[in-house]
Structure formats: structure tokens, C-alpha cells
Amino acid sequence: MNDNSFYEKVYEVVRLVPYGRVTSYGAIAKYLGAARSSRLVGWAMNVSHQVHPPVPAHRVVNRLGMLSGKAHFEDPEAMERQLTAEGIEILNDQIQQFSTVFWDPEKELGL
């Protein structure tokens, strides 16, 4: 994987997600100019465990604010725990007040 690969871009954006905020796969994909490559973002996250530096994958959820990828973590409970530690309220694997904690790269960073 080259540093210029699509994955690397994804990691870069994910690292930009502020503390206590989350974003969605689609938002990242769209920000990267590949709005329909949301799956690739998820795939990138799957590999993010072996990537350096570490990527805050726990801050990335699907567009509904559901912890769809928690099962892919070393410890599925860790994702939920970390988000909670950042002040994000989670119930039944779903982020509460998602609209409030949602962080849209396009909106926050600007196009």
C-alpha cells in the first residue's frame, strides 16, 4: 500500500475527526471525491488496525450512527467504551444525539 493510496486518504480524514465527534463512511468518501466508495472506506478501516499511526476507527460509524464496525475491533466493547469516554452517549450500539456529535468533513473543513 502506497502512502498515496485511497486508504491513506481515508486514514488522514479519520484522524481529523475531533475529540467527542464522529463521522460516517459516506461523509469521508464524499469528502475524498468518491461519494460512492463508502464501502472502500469501511474496507480501509478493516485494515486500519495494522496501519501506522493508529486510526481512531471508533469515531467512524455508518450514516445512522450505528456502531456497525464494533465487531471488527480487537475488543468490540472497546469501541463503545471509548466513544462513551469521549462524552458520546451510546444506546443499543447506536449513537444518541447523533446529529449533535456528527462531524462532516465537507462542512467543518470546507470544500
Next chain:
DNA sequence: ACAATGACTGAAT
């Protein structure tokens, strides 16, 4: 070079 994969998303039923 071809086929398969997938932590998604939006449209169709």
C-alpha cells in the same frame, strides 16, 4: 487480467 470482497448507501418493494 478476471473474479471476489465488503465496518455502506439509496432506491425499490
Next chain:
DNA sequence: AATTCAGCCATTG
């Protein structure tokens, strides 16, 4: 309104 279907596309075997 809820659930199912199909497209999507970079990476990998």
C-alpha cells in the same frame, strides 16, 4: 413504515 435488492469501486488473491 419496514425490509429487501442491487449498485458501488479500490484492493487483493
